[in-house]
Amino acid sequence: MAKWTASDIPDQSGRLFVITGANSGIGLEAAKSLCAIGAHVVFACRNMAKADAARADIAGSHEARQLDLSDLDSVRAFAADFGDRKIDVLINNAGIMAIPKSLSPQGHELQFATNVLGHFLLTALLLPQVTDRVVTLSSQVHRAGKVDVSDPDFANRRYNPWLAYAQSKLADLMLAYELQRRLTADRSPIRSMAAHPGYSATNLQSKGGSLQSTLMGLANRLPFVAQPAAMGALPTLYAATVPDLPGGSYIGPDGIGEMGGHPRPVGSSGASHDRAVARHLWELCERLTAPGS
Known part of the structure; x- marks a missing residue:
């Protein structure tokens, strides 16, 4: 059976x-592929010069x-400025990885704030305008x-x-699954997908500031590693464009350990399917972001 590639993306x-975060790495590559086949892509980025x-x-x-998630x-402000334009696909791609502890303007641990709360609020505010699907990036991590819903900020x-x-990447995946359950319950045609890129050579791994982050950045230069x-x-593009993909799908590479390869539906941890925790997490995110206010 032929492997799925960017050339398989429908017009x-x-x-x-x-x-989000389309100015570099996975987001930039996804944007390039989508623009090449006719899509209009909004680069939602913190640094406009880099975008x-x-x-x-x-x-x-x-x-x-x-957009600063x-x-x-x-x-x-991003959602308000975007107005009532229709969005076919929202891709929650941006993220930060393994940084020293710091807090967001609202006082939350920065990885939880950026990777989870920012995307949760963005999705809540834009969902009425989405016509097809939401894709959320998780990770094998x-x-x-x-x-820990009692102490997400450590x-x-x-x-x-x-x-x-x-924690943030598990939360992202759990929220993607929970969103699909809620969409199904509401008989909505909108679908929620999740994807992970495997181990890919981007600048995400090298920006944490730790020794491990530095070593990962060096490993990115080795083609047999990343x-x-x-x-x-490709998993993001597959999740975002395959027409008949069921809601709730999780897409990752097909190689050994899902570290690399071509995209296909993959499984996830038992914890990611804990519906009780997912419900509590959703309610926590609603309290912390107050999307209806």
Whole structure:
């Protein structure tokens, strides 16, 4: 059976995609592929100079809009400025990894704030305008995660940057599944998907500031360790464009350990399917972001 590649993406003419963090890595590669086949892509990025530089050499239809996912006020401003434009696909791609402990403007641990709360609020605010699906990026690291709904900010436990990252990626996956359950209950045609890129050569791994992050950044230069970012973007593109993909699908690479390869539906940890925790997590995110206010 032939492997799925970017050449298998159906024509996307007339469709609008919003991609968070599209100025680099997986998000940028996904944006390039979508623009090449007719989509209009909104680069939702914190740093507008980097977004404009990334867009400079991309043919097709695209624009950049400022969005700092770590700041809930910025998320609200983005949604308000976007108006009532229809969005075919929202891709929650942006993220930070294994950084020293710091807090968001609203006082939340920065990885939880950026990777989880920012995307939760963005999805809640834009969902009425989505016509097709929402795709949320998780990670194989979710398997090492544990969501502590009583202390998601590590206020009362020892902070470990990698455990905080794993918690955030597990939370992202659980929320993607929970969103699909809620859409199904509402008989909505909108679908919620999740994807992970395997181990791909991007700048995400090297920005944590720890020795491990530095070593991962060096490993990215070895082709037999990390796959190119363009390959890492394939699960996102598959989740975002395969027409008959069921809601609730989780897409990852088909290689050994899902570290690399071509996209296909994959499984996830038992914890990611804990509906009780997912419901509590959803309710927590609603309280912390107050999307209806």
